[in-house]
Amino acid sequence: MNSNRRILLKQRPQGMPTPDDFAIVEAPVPALGADEVLVRNRFLSLDPYMRGQMDGGKSYIQAIEIGDVMNGHTVGEVVESKNAAFAPGDLVWGPGHWQEYAVLKSPPLRKITGSHSPSAWLGPMGLPGWTAYVGLFDLGAPKPGETIVVSSATGAVGALVGQLAKRYGLRTVGIAGGEAKCRYAVDELGYDVCVDYKSSDFPAALAAACPTGVDIDFENVGGAILDAVWPLLNSHARVIICGLMAQYNLKTKYPGPELTHLLKSRLTIRGFIISDYAGRFPEAIAQMSARLASGEIKIREDITDGIENAPSAFIGMLQGRNFGKTIVRIG
Amino acid sequence: MNSNRRILLKQRPQGMPTPDDFAIVEAPVPALGADEVLVRNRFLSLDPYMRGQMDGGKSYIQAIEIGDVMNGHTVGEVVESKNAAFAPGDLVWGPGHWQEYAVLKSPPLRKITGSHSPSAWLGPMGLPGWTAYVGLFDLGAPKPGETIVVSSATGAVGALVGQLAKRYGLRTVGIAGGEAKCRYAVDELGYDVCVDYKSSDFPAALAAACPTGVDIDFENVGGAILDAVWPLLNSHARVIICGLMAQYNLKTKYPGPELTHLLKSRLTIRGFIISDYAGRFPEAIAQMSARLASGEIKIREDITDGIENAPSAFIGMLQGRNFGKTIVRIG
Structure with a gap:
């Protein structure tokens, strides 16, 4: 058996993470206990929420402790199993983390079936x-x-929100960084319009793209992006805070939006972490599967090879250098 | 027939309103049209939301225009009626505004019955x-x-929220200005504890008063009060923005609360204007009536005599100088 290369949280980042915040170690692959399954990870998902986990803090239930393996979901292959429901060769999905091998139980490990790409x-x-x-x-x-309005409009979540919303009959306004992403958002993902937040007249361009105001802000970024959306929000608008990518790496707190508008326009802002909605997983995935199979939903992946490159791919994603869903291919 | 003294909005306030922002005029009492009722106002309610209406602005549907009578609800007596449902001497409730006489239709005019004080x-x-x-x-x-947590804990809305919440089985923490109001909040209104926002150690005192954190913030004040509540909010806490008294009179925008906590703790902030909930009026008032009759709900009124003194009573309320529901007794 090979040894298991793992990426650990070495220290808590000060602002934007650097490679020094991570450690790569080689550890023996653990022996299996009852009902356990050994998974060789093939694909690791890198997602902005992981930045929040690196900060720790008592209010965040999923914080990563210093010295622990970086958390994340993987798709992998069963190489050994003490659980009758899994056999070597099975393709599986679960919290395999930033490492080559994971020992998991079911749940949370799930077998992958069907025709979608792993x-x-x-x-x-x-x-x-x-x-x-x-x-x-x-x-x-x-x-x-x-x-x-969907910020990070071509990112892993935003690209799906934009496509779902358009098909549902909404006017969809994307926000993305640079002309190539904006063109892709409109031409491939079907946004009605996409505004480049790097343009010098971004707030005015966003306002022009929303002539009847904004009813829903699906917010993945926060910071100056949210500041530009805020005055455009219509009465009874909903702001869904799914991510605050622009704020994760700040050393000082970014001031929130002024609340007089919230009161006068009866806005709602909600923070949202998907793990609170376990009961909605089956419907969501069944719906996404059907739409993916029918071609209604398109995906684009930004793939980096090698577990040792996970930290740099992660930092690149936080800097907006990815184009599509950020994935590390392992082994 | 007497002439009708009325208080108009003379100019939009810059910050805290001053007496110069209002004009008092004498106008003839208008003749009644079909179905109309002439009401002699007896009591005028002064409420913080009126400060927002004075600013105008397109997003605020109830803005008061310059030269218009100041809006407000009154209790009065019918003196003349062209509507068969109302007779002289009837006690009525409606948007009688800041004036001695109002000509109203039904709805919004409603007859008052029952044993509660007018x-x-x-x-x-x-x-x-x-x-x-x-x-x-x-x-x-x-x-x-x-x-x-209820800010403006002894105010017109806050005092009722605190009493309803206590009876419902919540731990109730009031915030009020000064020792007398805090003592009244605990001794008469039944708050478990009340914290004086004028004390030098207010944020620490509030934290000590909330050893298990805060699940609901019923916010009437905003500004530094909300800043002190914010870090105490538990996961899934709800912040109801009913008023932002501390922010209405600022000449610059007060920064909102930092949203990383909102995301990590899955908080919800909602702006709330009661006129959106017309369908809930009957139940609410039936419930309040029963609790008032049973003595579960206590009220305290801060009464000023004379319509000509409405502006100064209003300014005093915005400065926190009222103690209880601010009411002007007319004529």
């Missing part, structure tokens, strides 16, 4: 799909004809 | 009672055993 289980068939579906339909309470 | 219709039986009931139960979604 890495789709880290996108529309996994946490991003679950997040997009529940965030849009349960928290957003969309009505056809409304306008939704 | 001015109670400007408190627990009127907008404050409706606001407290719907805000607490519909938006707050309280669960017995949770902790609620």
Whole structure:
């Protein structure tokens, strides 16, 4: 048996993470206990929420402790099993973390079946799909004809939200960084319009893209992006805070939006973490699966090879250098 | 017939209103049209939300235009009627505004019956009672055993929220200005504890008063009060923005609360204006009436005599100088 290369949290980042915040170690592959399954990870999902976990803090239930393996979901292959439901060669999905081998039980380990590509289980068939579906339909309470703004419009979650919302009859306004992403958002993902947040006149361009205001803000970024959306929000608008990518790496607190508008326009802002919605997983994934199979949902992946490159791929994603769902291919 | 003294909005306030922002005029009492009722106002309710209306702005549907009479609810007596449902001498409730006489139709005019004191219709039986009931139960979604913080704890709405919440089984933490109000909050209104926001160690005192954190913030004040509540909010806490008294008179925008805590703790902040909940009025007022009759709900009124003194009473209320529901007794 090979040894197991693992990426640990070495120290808590100060602002934007650096490679020094991570350690790569080689550890023996643990022996299996009763009902356990040994998984060789093939694909690791990198997601912005992991930045929050690196900070720790008592209010965040999923914080990663210093010295622990970095958490994440993987798709892998069973290489050894003491659980009758899993056999070597089975393709599986679960919290395999930033490492080559994981020892898991079921649940949370699930067998993957069907015709989707294995890495789709880290996108529309996994946490991003679950997040997009529940965030849009349960928290957003969309009505056809409304306008939704989606920041990080081509990212793992945003690209799915935009496609779901468009098909549901909303006017969809994406926000992304750079002309290539904006063109992809409109041409491939079907956004009605996409605004480049790197342009010098971004707030004015966003306002022009939303002539009847904004009813739902699906917020993955926060910071100056949310500041530009805020004055455009219509009465009874919903702001779903799914991520605050622009704020995770700040050393000082970014001030929140001014609340007089919230009161006068009866806005709602909600923080949203998908793990609170376990009961909605089956419907969400069934819906995403059907739409993926029918071609209604398109995906784009940004793949980096080698577990040792996970930290740099993660940092690149936090800097907006990814284009599509960020995935590490292992081994 | 006497002439009708009326208080108009003369100019939009810059920060805290001053007497110069209002004009008092004498106008003839208008003749009645079909179905109209002439009401002699007896009690006028003064409420913080009126400060927002004075600012105008397109997103605020109830803005008061310059030169218009200041809006407000009154209890009065019918002196003349062209509507068969109202007769001279009837006690009525409606949007009689800041003036001695009002010409109204039904609806919105309603006849008052029952044994409550007339001015109670400007408190627990009127907008404050409706606001407290719907805000607490519909938006707050309280669960017995949770902790609620109520700012402006002895004010028109806050005093009712605190009493309703205590009876529902919540731990109730009031915030008020000065020792007398805090003592009244605990001794008369039944708060478990009340914290004086004027004390030098206010944030620490509030934290000490909430050893298990805060599940609901019924926010009437905003500003530094909300800043002190914010870090105490538990996972899934609800912040109901009913008023932002501390922010209405600022000339610059007060920064909102930092949203990383909102995301990590899955908080919800909602702006709330009671006129959106017309369908909930009957239940709310029936419930408040029963509790007022049984003595479960106590009220305290801060009464100023004379319509000409409405502006100074209003300014005093915005400065926190009232103690109880602010009411002007007319004529």
